[in-house]
Amino acid sequence: MAINLVQALGAALAGASSREAEGSAPRFKAGDEVVVLNINPSGHTRMPRYIRGKQGVIDRDHGIFVFPDTFASGTGKKPQHVYSVRFTARELWGPQGNPKDALLVDVWDDYMEPR
Amino acid sequence: MNGIHDLGGMHGLGPIVVEKNEPVFHHAWERRVFGMFLPLAATGAFGVDELRHAIERMGAPAYLNTSYYEHWLFAYETLLVEKGVLTQSELTTRRQQIAQGPV
């Protein structure tokens, strides 16, 4: 059952991408304006609190990945697109944000709605 | 979950301490914890999302007061017991044996 030395190094070198070949169709494309849902699930999520309810712009589409919210709880991979979403520092932090600056956060399709 | 791990934008967590010429590992036990990750994942015992969630469930005081590899160790112990790979009593008994020293 245990992997041996050669298998371990092979696995390290190969990695284990959570990219999937197929998944739900992308609902967004680069340049689209989006709003992140305001949700507070008690289980695992990769949606940080600081972007919840905030407006951003899709910077790029990274392709299809496993959805951690369902996968961590053993309820399926629910593969879907992940995007870099650009938020202005002002949108996230108000007057404490520098007007020149931006944050780019990787966000799953299910975490957003069109603006 | 709205856990302590979700740190972005918080204030008051202290200064950023940079160690000059930092070694990859600080203690021998950290090496063992790191080195067990891939073999354990390869057995199918857990994936990285479950590992992260186990760390998130450790509770705020413990999360802030323990180091990165202690988080991993906590997650291994938690998940392996939850999944029935080990029992808590096996762990407890073995720790007592080790603490008592070689026979």
Add this chain to the structure above:
Amino acid sequence: MGENHTRPLSEIEIRVKALETLLIEKGLVDPAAVDALIDTYEHKVGPRNGAKVVARAWTDPAYKQRLLADGTKAILELGYSGIQGEDMVVVENTPEVHNVLVCTLCSCYPWPTLGLPPVWYKSAPYRSRVVIDPRGVLKEFGTEVADEVKVKVWDSTAELRYMVLPERPAGTEGWSEAQLAELVSRDAMIGVAKVAAPGK
């Protein structure tokens, strides 16, 4: 290394040993595999890999284009791949934009090119602050970003792993790839530092 074998084991050492010995007995972990993985990430994989990627991008414009278009594939051209680097994105610093990386939710980091992350990168102070006050954090690292330069903070909340392609410093015209790679620090590829011009 500095571990005194005559002293009693600490609580955490006991926990680790208990876990590992049980897993070995159950046939789930081969200690030789653990040893090999430790050796690989302690001695073979590290930021020198990333520095070679950067130096190649500085000297080969076609490579740079491939690197920015598909980081994973271009990094593999130099032989670097694997766990925590399966899906790489390289972001370029320019006179107009300074990029800096963080993982606010845990400690995601591009292992094949940068090795394992330093403690400060995994720490609560860095993860909490760099998103809300990137310029303040950069200043603490000795990195001044001019007011007119845009700062972009990349929070790796998903399974993409990022690396910064720093700006090539002035005064390195005609340098070889190997010489250039020597200049590139881990911190410059995280984005908390710039690559200093030679002699500075």
